[in-house]
Amino acid sequence: MDATTKPLRIPPEMAVYAEEKEIYDLMESMLTQLIVDRPEDPIQYLIDLLKRDSMEVPRIFLLGPPASGKRTIAKMLCEHTHAIRVGASSLLEEDTDLVRAARQYQDQRQEIPSELWIKLVRQRLSKMDCIKRGWVFEGIPRTREQAVLLQEAGIAPEHVVLLDAPDTVLIERNLGKRIDPVTGDVYHATFAWPGEATVAQRLQEAPGVEEESTAAQLLEFHRAVHPLQNTYKHRLRVVNADQPLVDVFSQVLTFALSRPRSTAPHTPRVLLLGPPGSGKSLQAALIAQKYNIVNICCGQVLKSAAADQTGLGELIKPYLETGERVPDSMVVKILSERLSQLDCTTCGWTLHGFPRDVDQAEKLKDAGFVPNRVFVLEMPDDVAIERITLRATDPVTGERFHSLYKAAPSPQVQRRLQRNPRHSEERLRQRLEEYRAHAPELQAFYPHATHLNADQDPHSVFEALESRVVGRLPKSLSTPGPSGPLD
Known part of the structure; x- marks a missing residue:
């Protein structure tokens, strides 16, 4: 047979090794982050990326109406995945110029602008703990505007979970909500009362949980949720929150650990x-x-x-x-x-x-x-x-x-x-x-x-x-x- 017409033979070990070590996914992830961050020194930037313990860290958006269980599920997710929980309250804990500017809006009882929220998010995600361990956003973003601004900032989740339950159930949950002022944990007068007497004695009613205010918050959420669902429809999982907590968390965790479809080549x-x-x-x-x-x-x-x-x-x-x-x-x-x-x-x-x-x-x-x-x-x-x-x-x-x-x-x-x-x-x-x-x-x-x-x-x-x-x-x-x- 003429050597010029002999079929090209490619060693099979190449594909096996590349898939075992996830070389294709690694290259795709590095290229994506390089384009998003656009560093001045791309070579050193890629070297620093490779020095990380893991590039495949959790990046989860946990959304839902009031009293749907976002905070509890977010805490449980972070305990199992060792990711960092990022919520509206945690973004305002540090003493920085951006946080002081956001608190001025709160002191004047004005809504914090979405652009300022995104800056606060970027400031938090730039910390090394979020970079190495990943993050779980609790109730962020709340509107399509915030979602678009997050995308423009290069902040994109791998998984988006939307907790859903009937309004009557959520109103009943919200009215019975009790908060531990020491730990910030949320309990319920009917469904989740703490076992320790000392914790039960110091529980307080959550502020602003009247039925009318809760109904207004639910109406605002319903107006914003459909654009959010369309924004993340390819990475979204809706989970019924009107069931036992362990079942809700099991479904959320299974989805969070699933691997999204990759555009990197995987030869069957x-x-x-x-x-x-x-x-x-x-x-x-x-x-x-x-x-x-x-x-x-x-x-x-x-x-x-x-x-x-x-x-x-x-x-x-x-x-x-x-x-x-x-x-x-x-x-x-x-x-x-x-x-x-x-x-x-x-x-x-x-x-x-x-x-x-x-x-x-x-x-x-x-x-x-x-x-x-x-x-x-x-x-x-x-x-x-x-x-x-x-x-x-x-x-x-x-x-x-x-x-x-x-x-x-x-x-x-x-x-x-x-x-x-x-x-x-x-x-x-x-x-x-x-x-x-x-x-x-x-x-x-x-x-x-x-x-x-x-x-x-x-x-x-x-x-x-x-x-x-x-x-x-x-x-x-x-x-x-x-x-x-x-x-």
Whole structure:
């Protein structure tokens, strides 16, 4: 073969290493922050970014109407993620020129301008604790104007949570609210009374929580919430706050730990395992067609190699002609050449038909090909036998029919149908026994594999499979803590 026409081979270790170390995400994050901050010395700025303990820190907006539980949930989030809680009161604690200017508006009973709020936010986020540990905004922004100003300042959240509850529930919560003047914790006369008598004795009614004022605050919130939802619709999760606190926090924490869709390249490397008749070929074809990735059927790759009349192809021809098993070393070498070509490296691949046991899986891993999504299509043996033994092919059109699910359209087509000798019940049971013998060890080799029920409509199987192909792997979840005081 002419060296100029030889397929370009890219070492598979490049993509595996880049994804394991999240190099693409790191470059995307660094470039984003570089464009937002626009430092005078970009090289030194990037060096300082790399010196941080972690660039993937929480950046959460926690929004909601009065008495929806923002403060309580924000505190619990910060306890679990070690992020910094940023609220309206905490922004006015320091003694700076900006804080003094904001307090003058408060002393004159005037609303603090949005531009001044944003400056206070930027001043707080410039502190090293927010940079290293991330932040949770409590009730900020309150309007679309503030949201736009935050975006212009380069302050963008990864997750936005909107707590929601009926107005009647929120008014009842607000009227029963009690505040600990020492710690600032919020309790409720009915739903969350403190267990310690000393704390209960010093609780005070929250100022300005009359029913009329609460209704006015809710009306103001409802006017502002829809523009805010539209602003953050791609990063927003609405959580029902009218349920036990532990359930609310569990939903918020799960969303906060989820990883948003990244524009950085993540090449899909999908491995499909399962018994004969479980639909691996069909699911691989559906994935390849929808996402433009390469469908790699081990058997077809071996036949193509034999047809190309290459040196290795000539060696495996006798095995294919006699139906004997091709040695694993030859199979892995042929698969390696195919999987390392440019289309597989850039677009990704979905592999089925290999590996069939742990030894083959080890050889595939040693060759540098590590799948990042593994699916096991589960199916009972009797269903697999019914699917395959009643299957036949039209030699004229190549179309496949089934006696139960897809009968031949005419007697003429029915007469010319042919059955594959490999689809006899006796040979199929041998293949199923072989699969069951190796399945436990093979599945243990891929402990993070997703198991799917293949005994259902193929499109239902594809929907379940697809939902796990397109999403990024989540962060490890923390266990929600016990219930505490309400906001």
